[in-house]
Amino acid sequence: MNKRHATTAEAVAGISDGATVMIGGFGGSGAPIELIHALIDAGPKNLTVVNNNAGNGHVGLAAMIEHGMVAKLICSFPKSKDPKAFTERYLDGRIELELVPQGTLAERIRAGGAGIPAFYTPTAYGTELGEKKPTAEFDGKPYVQERWLKADFALIKAELGDPYGNLTYRLAARNFNPLMATAAAVTIAQVSHLVEAGGIDPEAVVTPGIFVNRLVEVSDPQQEEILNQAEARYP
């Protein structure tokens, strides 16, 4: 059992045109910048991307959008300090947006990973984001039915990883990463430290290896926030 890959290019191999790709992170925290940049190098088009946001500046997801790779974005908050990449394309109709309340987005992804095709939530009931969805009453209270979200690939960022794919996360960089790991046919994790089998306490594992298909070590990963402060662009 060894899920390790030598390079980020190798790790993202096979993500082709039209794929649905979940990308972990909340803003820059937990964003797998190196995997995203490897995907930009590979250059698939017409992707559906699931992320909480829509990128910031000209690196990471924003750079993917600038390179015209994203046909549709499923997210909760497509705003940032420098949201130009997405905003321009959204306003002139070159990119489709499915706006989902953040908790519903998280739960839909979790449901995709857990084999729950649909669930009910009070969130968005009576609002335009709940329109056109089935509703039902339970114990006298109205709820909206929401469907699971799955993906062909997930790109996630973790802190420790072992050859079995067991993962831990760093601080608040956990966010959507463990959920997306469960909801994709192929989950690709960049880890800041690759350790040997047994190098992660079984009680400390956050994402068990069964959810992870490929691992690549990226030591000292870049932070989107720092890159944006330096006005970086990719490539």
Add this chain to the structure above:
Amino acid sequence: MNKRHATTAEAVAGISDGATVMIGGFGGSGAPIELIHALIDAGPKNLTVVNNNAGNGHVGLAAMIEHGMVAKLICSFPKSKDPKAFTERYLDGRIELELVPQGTLAERIRAGGAGIPAFYTPTAYGTELGEKKPTAEFDGKPYVQERWLKADFALIKAELGDPYGNLTYRLAARNFNPLMATAAAVTIAQVSHLVEAGGIDPEAVVTPGIFVNRLVEVSDPQQEEILNQAEARYP
């Protein structure tokens, strides 16, 4: 902020007749024996208990049943090496059983804690445990609708606890405990080691304190399996 209580008796105070009580553990692993025994001392009747099993021997949940405290049991597997306490009462109609597939039981409790009133699962479709439940098709596949499970109280067992109620668990004694912590109005945890605030690495917390209301330290807790090997009885 201090959720500590000095004794198990104090920790289980207020659980009165007719309450719904979730009890953590899978068999004896993770079963909060000392809290259960304190509840037997308190003696409320007509309880609805949610547990994966139905007790073993004459301690813990089995002893609660023997003391006539349990009117209804919601569980997945009411069998054990020595299931006499439950079996006798079930067969002569003194205790009601709601049998739930184990994964559905876990998901219903998780849904109760997460504010999801209902969800769909493939589990039990076409079987007698799925009968009389609403069904629906998603993407051409049939599913059963299941409702959330909530409780008035949860009795759980954890390894480390801090004054904020943050918890970790020991080995496979985790099982239902973190789920039940989220699904009860009042969650009561016995912890094997009470540590100071900051004594648990924030990344190692399994149950964040928001889900826990009361804590009591029980050093060297008893194991149901060991008690049963010694043919113990409570009281």
Add this chain to the structure above:
Amino acid sequence: MSIQGQLNQEQIAWRAAQDIEDGAYVNLGIGFPEKVAAYTIEGREPIFHTENGVLGFGRAPEKGKEDWDLINAGKKAITLKPGAAFFDHATSFAMIRGGHLDVAILGALQVASNGDLANWRVGDKGVPAVGGAMDLVNGAKRVAVLTDHVTKDGKPKLVEACTFPLTGVGCVTRVYTSLAVIDVDVAGARFVLLEKVPDISMDDLQSLTGAKLHVEGSVADLTVPEL
């Protein structure tokens, strides 16, 4: 628009902080509501939750000491207090949706007398963004709003029915404005005035409010420190 004796944002935040109990689990919306944390009452220890998976965070780090893996929902760097915990987004919203948060404090474009809230979108122009607002208003035990009493051009923000797109239905139970503290009787679809700044008359306050202000018993003076 300047109104005699009206509170500034710091003062509104201060007033809201008076109602946060010791040990309460609190989520503060991005921006204005974040100011509430600064006015925590001595001897009380609320625990702050942020949607992106942290309980028990503290103030911002010194400039230059930021760790960009440790941020809040507003993407600002934070620090931790002892007893903090990290968790994933599903667990974070289980806390919200599951009714575990004691109070969520949010900003508003409009609040209606039936408790409806509009705070995520002005119209159908531009890029819409909702974040966690719709989950918070449907999940927290108590949903409070901080807001100027009227818009910049003097129009009421407290209304009979929201005209902007809704964030949630019948969800707001208390509003802290620049002029008053008002409870929302959701079942009765009524604003109930609890406190008003001393310098404004009942008539003037009513004229700046888009729905009737009911009074039950007496109306207290809304007095706050200089901030």
Add this chain to the structure above:
Amino acid sequence: MSIQGQLNQEQIAWRAAQDIEDGAYVNLGIGFPEKVAAYTIEGREPIFHTENGVLGFGRAPEKGKEDWDLINAGKKAITLKPGAAFFDHATSFAMIRGGHLDVAILGALQVASNGDLANWRVGDKGVPAVGGAMDLVNGAKRVAVLTDHVTKDGKPKLVEACTFPLTGVGCVTRVYTSLAVIDVDVAGARFVLLEKVPDISMDDLQSLTGAKLHVEGSVADLTVPEL
């Protein structure tokens, strides 16, 4: 009932183990199916999952060295291999229901030619207990059954339609019996015979089977070591 050349449980388990691939995530049902772990093929490393929240467990500890917080779904003490992980019950069944397990191997009372499985209850007497079986059969990518070919009194366990209460509908895709290896063509509601023990004739095997055994191409000999 003794049938010439039939396999014992160890041998059935051995045969099932031949089909488990390196790196496969596997859940073995309580009892008979647990025997499969002992016959893991040299050079292959399946990872065993147990419903109560462990991935990557190994064999039983020495007697007297049990830690009763470390058990499997059958409540037996286990040990861990390097790379093991613990998780809660919701996550454990997310692995199952979410299609992450490669194979679940279960016992059976009856398997029908349409893939229906009955393995949790004989009738409506006694105490019913289901455990995780209904989740496993609806979740794992491949659901295999280990069973004697016939009951102790010689009745077929492979049938046209189950008469015992169902565990799942159209879920079993392969059956390893004491006499044969049989694929279930769920869509076509057909048993397809892949292998049979050499000592039994096709006619005799068919007479011990409650539904027609189809043959596609050739039928291989089911040969196993002495165990």
